[in-house]
Amino acid sequence: MMYRHSWIAALIVCALTAGTHAAEPKTKTPPRGKKASIVEDGPRDYTSRNFLLHTDISADEAKELLQRLETMLTQVSKYWGKPNGQTIEMYVAKDVNSWPAGFFPPEAVDSMTTGGGLTMSQTRAMVNTLTGKKIGNIAAKSIVYAVADHGTPQHEAVHAYCHQSFGTTGPTWFAEGIAEIGHYWKDKDYSVQIHPEVLKYLQRSEPKPLAEIVDSRERTGDSWQNYAWRWALCHMLAYNPNYGDRFRPLGLQILAEQGATFQSVYGPMAPEIAFEYRFFLDHMDNGFRVDLCRWDWKTKAVGLRGSANVQSKIEAARGWQSSRLLAKEGQMYEFTATGEWSIEKEGDKLTADGDANGKGKLVGVMFDDYKLSDSFPLGTTGRWATPSDGVLFVRCDDAWNAIADNTGVITLKIKAAE
Ligand SMILES: [Zn+2]
Incomplete structure (x- = not known):
């Protein structure tokens, strides 16, 4: 040769x-x-x-x-x-x-x-x-x-x-996405810290579809707006533990020109990625942490019968977490939340009822088929009729970009009401 x-x-x-x-x-x-x-x-x-x-x-x-x-x-x-x-x-x-x-x-x-x-x-x-x-x-x-x-x-x-x-x-979305992570990189800080104009743009725009971001016809130097979408996708994939494990081997294969593509590596996870990418953009703010707000895809949720109950530990310093309840539309449930948490470093200890303004309150949302309902208040104890089928996710109510300094865990118990 x-x-x-x-x-x-x-x-x-x-x-x-x-x-x-x-x-x-x-x-x-x-x-x-x-x-x-x-x-x-x-x-x-x-x-x-x-x-x-x-x-x-x-x-x-x-x-x-x-x-x-x-x-x-x-x-x-x-x-x-x-x-x-x-x-x-x-x-x-x-x-x-x-x-x-x-x-x-x-x-x-x-x-x-x-x-x-x-x-x-x-x-x-x-x-x-x-x-x-x-x-x-x-x-x-x-x-x-x-x-x-x-x-x-x-x-x-x-x-x-x-x-x-x-x-x-590598391809444009990857090369510019990881370079933009480098652009905003700060030692030991995984929170979103981007240019205020870029932030405003991402907050106000209709999300660019994933398929368009990773399209091989995209070219470098096109516009700062396209760089913003590339950054958002790469930041989510690299720092969200649900996808981060695959981001590194994907990157290495792309850099070694071994033919790996976004679709070949993440294809089977596309619905999850689309959901979390959208969720990230919906809550986009400086200080937001994709690692703390990763969606819990693994915890199994169950329906309740008779006197059976489900129990979960809910951390104040996380986003939505599974209550393990697979709720049935129209069914009435009873819940109690015990323990304390706080929404500031060394802040006041609060129950799941939160403070006088409702901050730190236990709140819920229904997840069904990759869609979320509006959120609703729960608190320490009560009865609640679910408006739709789905898995109940809960969290400590706090600004989305300020949950990293929260501390404490509460225990949530739910059973079907008579
Ligand atoms: Zn560049």
């Missing part, structure tokens, strides 16, 4: 910034010329273990950025099980005009001046000269260009790591 080596170039243009930039692209840039003369010392180089940084930010800012990038890269490479083997070279510009004219490729200038970034990658591939088919990658090098905001260098560094380590960044 004959092989040849050929360089394949790839550009990942990242449309990262939220609506503010699109609506007012120039307002954030001070008058040119003036600004350039204020910059005293221009671009400099800084290095750390994995990064070579060319930048015009201050030495202190550069040190902080490198530290943040190193910590993120450690986490990312641990997650994907492949240490970064090659220096990641990055140009991070606060003011593109303080650099020599013509210094950056024009595409990079376009991205940076509109508040985004760009990763230029080259892969040296081994190609079978008879068939023209690619056999494997033997070298990969990326150069990152990013505006000096908080998230863009982190986003682009994920692309560079993936490309240099795996020779590819």
Whole structure:
């Protein structure tokens, strides 16, 4: 067999910034010329273990950025099980005009001046000269260009790591979704922490269907809105324990170009994913935790007859949890909830009746065929007639983005009323 080596170039243009930039692209840039003369010392180089940084930010800012990038890269490479083997070279510009004219490729200038970034990658591939088919990658090098905001260098560094380590960044939904997780990444914080404009957009829009997000015709650099959907899907899949176990092998297969797709890995779980993706978007807020609000698909619910009862332990610091009751429409039930919980760290202990405003009260919702009813109050004890068939799910009433600091567990007992 004959092989040849050929360089394949790839550009990942990242449309990262939220609506503010699109609506007012120039307002954030001070008058040119003036600004350039204020910059005293221009671009400099800084290095750390994995990064070579060319930048015009201050030495202190550069040190902080490198530290943040190193910590993120450690986490990312641990997650994907492949240490970064090659220096990641990055140009991070606060003011593109303080650099020599013509210094950056024009595409990079376009991205940076509109508040985004760009990763230029080259892969040296081994190609079978008879068939023209690619056999494997033997070298990969990326150069990152990013505006000096908080998230863009982190986003682009994920692309560079993936490309240099795996020779590819995968399909658009995956490449940009995980890069956006990197964009918003904060050490030891799994809560949603996204740009306020992106948040507002996701809260107010009709959810983009999953099939459209993972469509192979999607392209990078299209719009920040599409990046928001990619982020939402990848964040949910990566951080929700119901799907996280499959996200890593899926990602590795995608990065190794082994033909795995969203459908091949998650296909059988599509109804569950669609439900939890929708649920995530319905409760989207900074501070929301997909891990704490994962849906309980496993606990078996049972119907009640005679004097039999069901019992469940309900944690204050979780979303909806199964009561184990498979309720029948029109049937009357009796319930008692014992124990205490609180809705703040070291806050007042509350019963399942909650406080004077009803916060911390035990509330319920009916789940049937992937649909939820409106929620209704329960409390410590009472009788309740179910309006429809379904499984009763319950939780401690609190703002959805503020449940992580809750403590305590109550025990809920339900039996059929006479
Ligand atoms: Zn990107």
